[in-house]
Amino acid sequence: MILSEIDTVDDISKEVFLDKYFKPQKPVLIKGFAKKWDAYNKWNLDYIYEQANEQIVGLYDNKPADPNKATDEPITRMKMRDYIRLIQTQPSDLRIFFYIITDKLPELLKNFSYPDLGFKYFKRIPTLFFGGSEARVLMHYDVDLGDLLHFQFEGKKRVLLFPPEEAPFLYKVPFSVHTIYNVDYEQPDYERFPALRHAKGHEIFMDHGDALFMPSGYWHFNRYLEAGFSVTLRSFPSSPKRLCNMLKEVFFIRCTDKLMRKLFKQKWVDYKQRKAFKRSQKALDMYLKQSN
Template identity: 30%
Template sequence: MGSCSNHALPKLVFEAIKHIDVDRKNSLPVSDFTYRYLQTGTPVVFGDLTHKWAAYHRWDIPYLKRQLSNKLVSVYSNKVGVNGGNSRKPVMNMPANDYFDLLSHDEDDLQIRNLSVGEIAPQIYDDFEYPRLGLKYRHGTGQLSVGGKGSIENMHYRPDIAESFLSNFGDKITVLLVRSEEAKYTYEPPWSFESIVTVDYSAEGLKKHPALSKLNAYIADLAHGDTLYIPSEYRYAVYYHGTSIGLTIAARPTSPSQSLRSRGNQLIVQPLDRLAQSLLGAHWQRRKVRKAVRRSKR
């Protein structure tokens, strides 16, 4: 699944971006997590956080297919010809069984993103736990993402400004993370929660998108069972080396200013963007691309 025609080859994905590797820890005390990572806004990979979860032993595509059965799911694409330049907008709805059958076809880049466990498969809530790391979680809001070999989830961030934890089940994924103050170098338009989908992170792509060379990013490789802490407002993109299932658990914003931005995004920015998209269509997407390019040069 997934064409890499617009991106680096799998072994080189994101490698052209200036970066450092994310710390990897096992059995990290809450106090260490708080002072070294949460308060400094620094990502970290937990190598053992999920090992006692049922999901660590159960979660694979056949299991998820049985749990979701014939329920309808929204699917997404990174191909501009399919999504019109908006990879956050579903391109179609289909039965979950049909989607999982597509994962064996390399030419298909369709993904499931941010599927609410509570709405579609509440019976698997017992398969995971909320990390005991001193945070307040939005219970009932675990989200599933699924992607196939070679697919990429475009650079984006959470409008709810949550501290989040991404656990991977299946083949390896690679995550590129960028601090919010460097968002313009990812070609993210104003009033948007994702970069333009044509951005190419390969060495050749940097010639087309030179602002990428200004990034100082983090990279994390997640094997089966690994969990990545993604600090609030970090932008991140995900590359699937093979078929994988992601579980994202969100914690509430940790400061009043973050809570205010969260409400503003959800009550003002997102509705206005959707309205402009519905009224202006492709013209709105082209305008956002132009603004992203101009912004990257400042």
């Protein structure tokens, strides 16, 4: 992988954000951006522990999804308070995925404000994500194709970002929003996955209170270096073309994949894995031919 740094700023105006990052769809890291929130000191695991009461949450780990189950089926369930204490006291790869604040912990809505950066937020689904110090999230892009403002809290996190046009080198799985399961983005095996060597992206390390702007369709891999959590604020698709692509992703591609997975289980998963490898190998062959 060819990884470079992204622009990093301590603050940003709406005008600069729109002209330099949003319109050209370029990522940027804004250090300590959450400090602007009046309730910034409440964004920690202990505060969420106090608010969670007896709530039960679904948990996921680093293993590939079971082909005999729905891809969004958690591996286990636990009281949120027990989960928070678990990741605070010992290494764990358990994580909470797409926890919608509006539905599950609306008290948190009082503790942040939507930054005035000039784009329209989808305020129905501000979402939390939690992870233990061993947790990682498979390389993927978000199915709704929204622009994302992603805040990190508590522990440090490593993020890899790749623009949509790099998908051919990332071993994208057809009918899915993720890459093949057995690519190790922490220690990439270029002998096994040679196309990955030519993928051009960014490496970002996030600290407590940092915000990362991820443009629509950007691929991202998240690795929790310490127990922590994040909140993602997302926008509506900002163009008719992107809206059409989002509807296609949600209502055709995703539904087709669910049906085929239900009918053929492991055979469907294996087929998609093989197809992903063949497509990336073809992209690599074309790239090397053009380079020579």
